Amino acid sequence: MVGSISRASKIALIAGAFLAASCSQQQNGPAEQRHEFNIGWSIYAGWMPWPYAQQAGIVKKWADKYGIKINIVQVNDYIESVNQYTAGKFDGVTAANMDALTIPAAGGKDTSAIIVGDYSNGNDGVLLKGADKISAIKGRQVYLVELSVSHYLLARALASSGLALKDVKTVNTSDADIVGAFASPDVTAAVAWNPQLSVMRGQAGAKQVFSSADIPGEILDLLVVDTATLKANPNLGKALAGIWYETVALMKRQDAKGKEARAAMAKLAGAKPEMFENQLSTTYLYSDPKAAVAATSSPALVTTMTRVRDFSFSKGLFKGASSADAVGMAFPGGKTLGDPGRVTLRFDDSYMKLAADGKL
Structure with missing residues (x-):
């Protein structure tokens, strides 16, 4: 997993996230139907399918199918990308489970994890x-x-x-x-x-x-999207799921086309193909949407997120909170963790299910 930030900087960003989320809710109100969306990403082996998909025309293909436009935007600093999403600059962002919880969700920004893309398996x-x-x-x-x-x-x-x-x-x-x-x-x-x-x-x-x-499955890498935006624009979620699964299916291929895709991703990451392949070997990609749905609906995810939120609270990352329950999380099947009246992180498997069922 990637990301870098000092203790003071991260606490400052979280405080800023509370303010940004509050201002965003006050100024913007309910989300409306839109045509164009911005998704932020940063360099990490498990996230390189996104810029490659844009370069290869896969983003445009799926966006056109649903009558929308999607911009895949690189941010050089990982935590800054999550902070910009929290402040409303992006409609979605690539993020680790811990950072999705401690920055946007803890800051009051209702966020949905719609793609569980991979977990660190030795990275x-x-x-x-x-x-x-x-x-x-x-x-x-x-x-x-x-x-x-x-x-x-x-x-x-x-x-x-x-x-x-x-x-x-x-x-x-x-x-x-x-x-x-x-x-x-x-x-x-x-x-x-x-x-x-x-x-x-x-x-x-x-x-x-x-x-x-x-600790397989505990350091998860996600695509998260603003919940209100997603609710008003479900075609965004469908297009993003289509983009992801078409691209990872291509990069997993062991033929010339798969090798070519991985080499292009390595170049986008500023790495040599051999180095990128080594990083992929310690990244468990959920290339099969059925496997991603199973992982998202598994009780193990609730156990993992309990550990993550308890650790985060113990380190003061739920600023101003009196208990770890202050930030609510929702999981498939109606399961919740923390305050059910203050859910701001949702693991939404509906778009991954559409991909698994061939209904995108």
Whole structure:
């Protein structure tokens, strides 16, 4: 998973999200039917189908089918893309489950996750020097991007060995600096994501002792859309689902066309094809909509989001909230988590179901 932000910056953004969401609701009122929509994205292996689809004409094909226009817009900074969505600049954005919860949803912006695209299956990892077990991390300084999915992964890794966050000291480090920091002999523990993780793993004495592959399905990568906009414009959801599943089916092909699509995605990501293929190998793509629907309706998702929201609340990411229940979440089948009267994050599998049933 990708993304970078300091503790202070993220808390500031969340505070801004509360204000932006409040102002948006006051000024804009109910969403109306529209013709043109903007979807934000940032570079990550599991999100490269979106810009490729635009380049290859797949976006236009599905948008034309439903009589709309969709602009796929790159934002160089991942968290900034989510923040811009929260402020109303985008109608939808690519986001990890934790960030969808802690920025727009916690900020009061009613958001629907309409495509569960993939989960990190080794793209995020915990590294130690001079040890090959997670238990050896106790008492160490751990370098990572605080309050990101790396922080969440660290908490899960510690729990797997009977430890807690209080047993280590975290050192906030940007994703731009973490490779260089870990190269220092004094730094013996770190948490990172690809492509930085693969570089750090190659440093002398480094051992990966835990990864997102140990908690499959917990670090999810989504396409989220403003709920009111989606309700007023359901064709947007249909077009986006059509775009996604046509594109990932193409990129999964093991023939010349599939290889060509993946090479184009690598170029869009600024990576060599081999590097991009390596990142895809640790990204579990839900290329089959039936599998995505099953994952979204599984009780395991509720368990995952309970862990994510409890961690987020414990770190002060539900600013001003008195409990983790302050931010409500809704799941397929009518299941809710938190305050059912304040649901602002919805896992909506209806568009993925249309794709699974061949009804787009």
